[in-house]
Amino acid sequence: MDENQTAAPERANSSKMWLYVAAIAAVAALAAFLVWGGAGGQPSVAGPENEEHAGVAGPSAEEQAPEVEAGLVGEWRSTQDPNFTRAFRADGTVVDRYEGEPAASASGTWTVFTEATAPAGVAIPLNAAGVYLLMNVEGDVLHFQVANVTATELELVYLDRGGVLVFTRVQ
DSSP states (O other), rough: OHHHHHHHHHHHHHHHHHHHHHHHHHHHHHHHHHHHHHTTTTOOOOOOHHHHTTTTOOOOOOHHHHHHHHHHHHEEEEETTTTTEEEOOSSSSEEEEEETTTTOOOOEEEEEEEEETTOOOOOSSOTTOOOOEEEETTTEEEEEEEEOOOOEEEEETTTOOEEEEEEOOOO
């Protein structure tokens, strides 16, 4: 076997490694965009009142938080797993259900907050422009950044372990 034949597998492995590095960089860039968003880290709260201010700096996180909170109330179905639903109630309770498995239901409490209004004990890094969701479901504390909430869609960035949850409104 000559020198050129042994070098070919090394070049192929090197090319694969660069593909993996590029893929990881792309995923990291997407995650950063979702966490800090293209709108300066503020959640997108769609509505006619926001359309008339196109191109103008949006409201602060503290100004958006009540609207985000009101927008969350209702029942939402996961787009990744249509058997999973999450219901946010106006009284501050949340119920997670998994169709076909009654034992998989869980309930707890939820609250919307900003960096300025973060509950005591929140130890995750927060962005001053972000609106966040804290859920305590049967002793498990979950932290999300609200990336988008409209009349029909909800996107939550799971801050504890990463990932984006996307829901559509059921009611």
